[in-house]
Amino acid sequence: MTHHFLDIQSLTRALESLSGLTGLHYSLYDDREDLLIAPAREDALLLSIKTHRRGQDLYNDFADRVLKVALKRREPLVVQGPTGQYHIFIPLHYKEITMVALAEAFYASSEDFRKFYRTQGAELGLTTRTMENWFRDVKIVSLKKMEENIKDIQSLLENLIASGYEKREMNKRYQWTKTIINLAANIKSNVSTREIYQTIVDTVVFLFNVDTAAVFSRRDGFFHPEVAGGRRREVLQKLRLSEKNQFISKAYTTKSPVSAIDSHELWHTGFPEEIISMYLFPVYSQLGFFGFLGIFNSLLDKEAFDSVRELCRLSAYLCGARHLG
Structure with missing residues (x-):
């Protein structure tokens, strides 16, 4: 993974802006499944279940499995995780660069959350708060609407990667030329x-x-x-x-x-x-x-x-x- 070709600062700002626009939380992984950019803050429900060993294991197994699949694809994946929330895995490609942006997490309906809370809430420690109280922190978005926006998000991030790559390539060529000229001089x-x-x-x-x-x-x-x-x-x-x-x-x-x-x-x-x-x-x-x-x-x-x-x-x-x- 050629991390030195990435403009990490610009990508971080872009992910933060997308988070503000969509209400989801974005992270970025490289082709070795290593985390490059963590979300500015995590989804409250996911953060809560990760404090429990069972919840952490369920999440890690899910995320690792789907990330491996996403790295081999061109098209984004919208997948339900262990909480019944939807997670969006967005493959990003430019030249030799392959990465995955992960957007988390939302329910397609309030009933999806109610079902999860009733069946698994106690097991994962969520019942310290009432169902209605949790609704303040749970993101509910139309699945159709989100799917319509995914390709635009993918295109935007790939353009940013390309721009950063080309800018650094140009700087590399400039520095190389400068070195040769200085030596010759x-x-x-x-x-x-x-x-x-x-x-x-x-x-x-x-x-x-x-x-x-x-x-x-x-x-x-x-x-x-x-x-x-x-x-x-x-x-x-x-x-x-x-x-x-x-x-x-x-x-x-x-x-x-x-x-x-x-x-x-x-x-x-x-x-x-x-x-x-x-x-x-x-x-x-x-x-x-x-x-x-x-x-x-x-x-x-x-x-x-x-x-x-x-x-x-x-x-x-x-x-x-x-x-x-």
Whole structure:
């Protein structure tokens, strides 16, 4: 799930606005069924039954089961839950993004609530309040009217997702172009090699949502991290890799990127146990070899892979120009 492409603030505001317009409470789930946005406040009846173990189990079983179904669909689902209330599961799709908005909860008639209260109210702890008292907090909406509005709500939310995605893509392209221009502009300046390495690491961590990255240079038969960034940077700062390491040797010999997603193989070749995947990009051009960029615990799509490779080539050229100068 590419959360970094989402405009969470705009989506949160949109869900709050929809809640005000419809009287329902909206939450948002990603394709792993993880909660991305919680409702500003929950339906009073659902909140009450969740305070009881039985009610919580009934609700969780229902929501988990229908959420799995909704993630595989294009059309919204209107489903009655364990309280007899209707819940709306709205699949949202844009490019590789898949999510589900969940709108809760309403009865289609007052009789539906009366029936639930009489048959299950005591079991789920609702009888501490009278039926008539509960009617102040129970939402009753025409099912037909709600179904007529669902497609509009789905379209609105998908448009917001698309807008946020495209805005962030444009910003990513702008920042990428800016990085390349800045590197090129430094060819004749006295920027240090370490500053070039820092630019490489900052760029891949920020633009490509990389977990951890480092640039390694060779000293005394080992490759040491010169600059590290990201979540596991402290682990990498202690690392040194022999030039005989199979991944290092292959990348150096071929002057081509090398990748590995076998954590056991990585551990056996000297990488710490926190590292479970790796890309090694030679920082190499016709002007020389200056080390490796390592990207760890991340997956790169083809566009990102090609962009990082070109960044390493340009950086190597810039490093070479420093030495020639």
